[in-house]
Amino acid sequence: MSPPKALVLTAPRTLVFEEGAFAPLAPDEVRIRTLFSGISAGTELTQYRGTNPFMHRRFDEAQRLFVDAEVPSWDWPVRNLGYEESGEIIEVGSGVTDLKVGQRLFGTWNHKTHHVASADYARERLLPEGADPRIGIFSHIGAVALNGVHDAQIRIGDTIAVFGLGVPGQIVAQAARASGARVIAIDPDAGRREIALRQGAHLAIEPAGAAEEIKRLTGGRGADACIEVSGAPPALGEAIRAAAYNARVVAMGFFQGAIPGLKLGEEFHHNRIQLICSQISGVSPDASYRWSKPRLWRAAIELQHDGTLDLIPLITHRAPFEDAPTLFEQLDAGAPGMLQAMLEFGA
Template sequence: MSASQPSALVLNAPRTLAFVPLEAAPLTSEQVRIRTLFSGVSAGTELSQYRGTNPFMHRRWDESSRLFVAADSPSWPYPVRNLGYEEVGEIVEVGGAVDDLRVGQRVFGTWGHRTHHIAQRDFVRDRLLPVGADARIGIFSHIGAVALNGVHDAGIRMGDLVAVFGLGVPGQIVAQAARASGATVVGVDPVKDRRDMAIALGADRVLDPREGSVAERIKADTGGRGADVCIEVSGASTALAEAIRTVAYSSRVVAMGFFQGEARGLQLGEEFHHNRIELVCSQISGVAPAASHRWSKLRLWQTAIRLQHEGRLNLLPLITHTVPFTEAPALFERIDAGEPGMLQSMLTFGTDA
């Protein structure tokens, strides 16, 4: 693939990526052409696509019943063209009727790993980056919204003790957002680099789950009470099981992780049953029902950008690996292999952004 050729990344089969050319279609009067500057790579949802484990790739999601059902054709058949949801770009052309946007303005949003994107004016107008902002904050619009949604679902009160299980990218954002909400935050992760990052970015304490029961340590430190809220962000059933053990009696565990396959290791007849634990799923397809009259996905996206620009969320240090778009297949291989030290990886598109 030529570095200058308009193209997109597609998944032709499990662990089989390829570049396909993009047609330079003319704009309609209400459209805007965007040149991609940066695109973040998700180590969660995208990795499940790359490996072929995502349920959308084996079954059909029925919108009317909100059920995964058996079908001849899954929701995401190969080739999968919807890779990527953490993009930021620059307007390079506007349609004839677009008089409120201009070439050079920068835009965040979801349009996939591709060099260019055509969007409607309304989409772009709602997703402009603040003037003077570091363009890289744009790659955190969606994953930032996922994290903020989880913190909203947690119902954190000022002064709460919140344990965050899993300190990958979403867990790091959750930890920062929970602390900004007035909580004392304990981060839990077996990877030292991730624990160190959490401390550097403001977590009050970190624990290595390999060094003994997290639940027993936190209960001992709180006079037997436990954490006021636990948020599970790793997608590991063992972490969810320990979060259930760690939270206080009749308190809330938020399950944010994307669990793949069976959630083995959950002993639901033990602490979950006897401590009347409230288990809540947080997923970005919806917002907390009690706040849905004023919060939406768009507001969450915009807020994730604004909080970074105001300095209340510090997410740029999470970017540990940056590679050119032409090296995307190799980057996915590295993520799949679990390369040490990798948090947020990002594709660049040969710009001086």
Template sequence: MGRMVSFTSPRLASVIDEDSRPLESDEVRIATLYSGISAGTELTAYRGTNPYLNKRWDEDRRLFVDGSTSFEYPVNGWGYEEVGEVTEVGSAVTTVAIGDVIWGTWGHRSETIQKVDRAEKRILDKGADPRIGIFSHIGAIALNVVLDADIHIGETVAVFGLGVPGQLVAQLARLNGARVIGVDGVAARRDLALELGADEVIDASAGGVAERIRELTDNRGADVCLEVTGNYAAMHEAIRSVAYSSRVCVAGFMQGDGVGLRLGEEFHHNRVAVIGSQISGVAPALRHRWDEYRLQRTAIDLAVAGRLQVTPLISHTMPLEQGREAFELLDGAPRDVLQVVLDAKAV
């Protein structure tokens, strides 16, 4: 019998039992070591604001439509930042061994069963901190933002939002040759961004962000702005901050109506391009070479090599059995936390 986190209704998470089953010959059983909580996407399901809970996603037409929903409560095993250790292998498995550490996506649960052809591609390097494994998907999301942004050496990039994805985006933009300006209203996040290599930081709560960015760029504006807050006001400020005929790359999961966007102002007059970055695909020019697995693999390899710093982003580690308290913390005090990790080994 396993355990998993279930959203039973809006803003109510519980840890419940989950049945285990025997392995097929081509499968492996993985005991979860750590599971990271996404403070963006996951909270939309926890809070009940996710469009899948209010509309139905029509896959053929790629439209949200009224009249039904894609899923409903309880929402079981949500989550996409997991790492675990192989505890059992099927009779036909030869490429994965008991004790191998596997990274991937299987939700906040104490164990998972995976096909060997999936698991064998996700074995973490021996000796690497296993917590690196929880950053495969969020790292892929961040890398996808940087690829969508088409950053060039010597350009100035402003990153709006220095939560976990923003911190990763800022590091990756710098690896891509950019001068990075981080924007956030939380002092601890700005300080961490500087420690991890950002060139400048700006206090969003003080106002005048676009003006400050133009001061730092000889009044030109940032070559590209990366929005990873999920906040419409921040998106509007990113539009104000970017140079003429430049782009804003939006990765934040916006909720509800676009209050705060004034598209008749800088967006219109400065010919700003707004690009949506979402992990379901990559930029068309890269599609023949990049896919989601390559994004994930690259993020993990960079972290293992120490070029992408991920473990400093972990602010809280709590037992899986405290899943309810973990989501209450993220929902109620988001400025006080960064990456919350559920430890599936702790009792």
């Protein structure tokens, strides 16, 4: 068996492969061979480009503040690229009796050929029997999307506007439809709008004039909730304009730096808009006594397996693990038609 390899970021837009060695397993550990690994076009690209705030400042956990520091939270080289993996168990420790070689699971262990995890970790992340292992790469981004839908507090019959139809936006649109909402999907890319329509959105429109069109479609009321998933300041501004009086705008996008041109003295102020941040490090406090990150991860898998969510069609670009740098370059450049990029690790 070839030595394990991991993808490491040594400088902005500079990827190398780091070779390791197989260490003996502890009695309560399992060894996993990676099958597929998804590349995130959000958080992961901010690492790749070197723009992520954790790479320039330190996040003080006690105060929950970003502070200036000589050593940022994430220093070079970056070894935590990748958080959407699926794999199979190829070895179990001597004390593990309820897991077996060949069982498949999902999780977060970065872009690398092999991973050692505790048996407890593996038990909590087993894929359903017979499931397509590719659904595993949507466990985390699916949880991000479900968290945003929960934060929107959707009621059956609501009109929900989803701004941004990348991978998380596409999942949000599907999940909002499954929650009983009428979904209006907004994106400048015609191909992404077409995918959203095929996957269940009721209507897909361009961003220009979106607020006026949504007001017209709702008899002047506006959307019951707007979910912004692009991280583009103009999209957040238009989401605020499109929301009904006292309605909720959920900001899921990862905005980089300051946001020039955001007009908080117009619709935001006069329509009493509720602006909510949705971020996967936590769930809404209202639901925290029954929902957690592990439950969101599991739900993202089970909703795919039972057909409620259909996410495999979002995989548009694939490459062998050895070609990972090229796939990152394509994602960074905004290759036409690209949604979910996936690394394949072979037999």
